[in-house]
Amino acid sequence: xxxxxxxxxxxxxxxxxxxxxxxxxxxxxxxxxxxxxxxxxxxxxxxxxxxxxxxxxxxxxxxxxxxxxxxxxxxxxxxxxxxxxxxxxxxxxxxxxxxxxxxxxxxxxxxxxxxxxxxxxxxxxxxxxxxxxxxxxxxxxxxxxxxxxxxxxxxxxxxxxxxxxxxxxxxxxxxxxxxxxxxxxxxxxxxxxxxxxxxxxxxxxxxxxxxxxxxxxxxxxxxxxxxxxxxxxxxxxxxxxxxxxxxxxxxxxxxxxxxxxxxxxxxxxxxxxxxxxxxxxxxxxxxxxxxxxxxxxxxxxxxxxxxxxxxxxxxxxxxxxxxxxxxxxxxxxxxxxxxxxxxxxxxxxxxxxxxxxxxxxxxxxxxxxxxxxxxxxxxxxxxxxxxxxxxxxxxxxxxxxxxxxxxxx
Amino acid sequence: xxxxxxxxxxxxxxxxxxxxxxxxxxxxxxxxxxxxxxxxxxxxxxxxxxxxxxxxxxxxxxxxxxxxxxxxxxxxxxxxxxxxxxxxxxxxxxxxxxxxxxxxxxxxxxxxxxxxx
Numbered sequence: 001x002x003x004x005x006x007x008x009x010x011x012x013x014x015x016x017x018x019x020x021x022x023x024x025x026x027x028x029x030x031x032x033x034x035x036x037x038x039x040x041x042x043x044x045x046x047x048x049x050x051x052x053x054x055x056x057x058x059x060x061x062x063x064x065x066x067x068x069x070x071x072x073x074x075x076x077x078x079x080x081x082x083x084x085x086x087x088x089x090x091x092x093x094x095x096x097x098x099x100x101x102x103x104x105x106x107x108x109x110x111x112x113x114x115x116x117x118x119x120x121x122x123x124x125x126x127x128x129x130x131x132x133x134x135x136x137x138x139x140x141x142x143x144x145x146x147x148x149x150x151x152x153x154x155x156x157x158x159x160x161x162x163x164x165x166x167x168x169x170x171x172x173x174x175x176x177x178x179x180x181x182x183x184x185x186x187x188x189x190x191x192x193x194x195x196x197x198x199x200x201x202x203x204x205x206x207x208x209x210x211x212x213x214x215x216x217x218x219x220x221x222x223x224x225x226x227x228x229x230x231x232x233x234x235x236x237x238x239x240x241x242x243x244x245x246x247x248x249x250x251x252x253x254x255x256x257x258x259x260x261x262x263x264x265x266x267x268x269x270x271x272x273x274x275x276x277x278x279x280x281x282x283x284x285x286x287x288x289x290x291x292x293x294x295x296x297x298x299x300x301x302x303x304x305x306x307x308x309x310x311x312x313x314x315x316x317x318x319x320x321x322x323x324x325x326x327x328x329x330x331x332x333x334x335x336x337x338x339x340x341x342x343x344x345x346x347x348x349x350x351x352x353x354x355x356x357x358x359x360x361x362x363x364x365x366x367x368x369x370x371x372x373x374x375x376x377x378x379x380x381x382x383x384x385x386x387x388x389x390x391x392x393x394x395x396x397x398x399x400x401x402x403x404x405x406x407x408x409x
Numbered sequence: 410x411x412x413x414x415x416x417x418x419x420x421x422x423x424x425x426x427x428x429x430x431x432x433x434x435x436x437x438x439x440x441x442x443x444x445x446x447x448x449x450x451x452x453x454x455x456x457x458x459x460x461x462x463x464x465x466x467x468x469x470x471x472x473x474x475x476x477x478x479x480x481x482x483x484x485x486x487x488x489x490x491x492x493x494x495x496x497x498x499x500x501x502x503x504x505x506x507x508x509x510x511x512x513x514x515x516x517x518x519x520x521x522x523x524x525x526x
Contacts, residue, residue: 117502166498167499169497
């Protein structure tokens with residue numbers, strides 16, 4: 001019960017409180033520690049005294065005092081004459097009513113966590129930890145690394161921020177495009193981890209909620225950035241489809257076979273609104289195109305209606321002019337197969353073959369499907385085997401095994 | 410805060426010691442340094458002769474050995490450095506982006522331990 005309370009408090013209020021403390025004291029470590037102590041305090045006093053009217057304000061107030069205590073203690077170690085101890089907070093002091101007293105510095109915090117000078121494998125983890133309040137354990141599970149490894153990454157990242165002098169500031173106009181790009185790339189990685197669990201009813205479902213919340217915050221803080229709006233739309237489209245992503249047997253259901261009746265309409269509506277808002281800014285970008293691809297799928301009325309492959313292919317063609325990378329080309333090839341036939345698609349896919357794809361499961365899965373459709377059964381089975389050997393997630397594995405069985409039969 | 414900007418470059422373009430390219434890059438560095446001086450941000454720096462002119466004293470288990478050449482035999486060599494003041498990393502990076510270079514290379518931005526310069 002106590003741990004639950006701590007987790008909930010961290011997730012609900014951590015981002016805002018830590019950001020405000022970090023902005024005030026220019027010390028990320030101090031902010032995190034002070035908030036953690038405030039949460040411990042809450043875990044002890046809230047069950048006894050009842051929840052405060054404004055939990056965020058309560059936590060901020062207590063965390064501030066902890067931070068000052070810590071600073072004084074550090075000061076004491078380096079000076080000969082100690083300061084007199086701080087008076088304990090009065091009941092009035094603790095009854096801070098207005099959450100508006102907590103300045104919203106989350107944007108600065110997000111930019112710091114996603115700074116290009118922070119190790120790439122730490123940025124997403126740091127953002128999830130400090131801005132979303134996820135525990136180290138949860139993040140480690142999602143990223144498939146041992147918890148001590150992830151904890152070390154976070155420690156190193158915070159040390160780098162402090163030692164190298166990464167300022168707790170929103171970047172200036174010259175650096176803005178690059179830094180926004182870094183933030184969105186980081187969040188893409190963070191979301192990809194949440195998305196990978198196709199089942200999603202399990203432990204990662206909560207994490208996906210954090211991504212919905214975080215993208216909502218980003219949109220609130222940066223309402224004029226079309227790529228941010230588009231990214232928020234992307235996450236909503238993807239989450240809308242979660243109920244349809246797995247069949248009763250636990251196997252993955254590909255997008256073109258998902259029953260639109262299972263999709264969550266409210267999330268799709270939110271996504272559409274965001275995408276329209278992005279389009280009105282008249283500053284196109286790759287994420288807007290990605291969101292448009294999702295929109296094309298999510299506007300399919302039912303499985304009886306044809307899949308929007310021609311639209312999807314046209315959008316991938318446009319996306320290629322922004323992001324000519326292997327994943328985009330692979331996804332585009334799937335659309336090519338539907339519009340122009342598997343032979344042409346296979347030619348495209350084979351052209352992609354290279355070192356980067358040796359260990360990329362979806363590459364082999366796509367090849368396998370195309371080969372099977374072209375009647376090259378033996379090669380199709382080999383390709384399915386390669387995809388399976390790369391240790392796919394359980395839902396994907398089941399689906400691949402089924403397709404392999406069909407190809408063999 | 411104080412930072413060292415360490416300049417790593419392929420030395421090949423500099424081969425012609427008193428050529429025009431060499432004179433141009435010197436002039437660019439003088440202009441760059443002047444900009445830093447004007448803002449009172451320059452604390453030191455130097456251009457280094459080529460890696461081939463280096464001799465390395467290598468210490469192993471208390472014994473010193475000499476070898477001809479730089480610390481690391483790599484395509485890009487340390488060619489010079491600036492020591493600057495900057496309010497934060499982003500400011501230091503902005504200067505690093507402007508460091509003159511003949512071709513491709515890298516500028517490592519390393520914070521300086523307080524009180525040691």
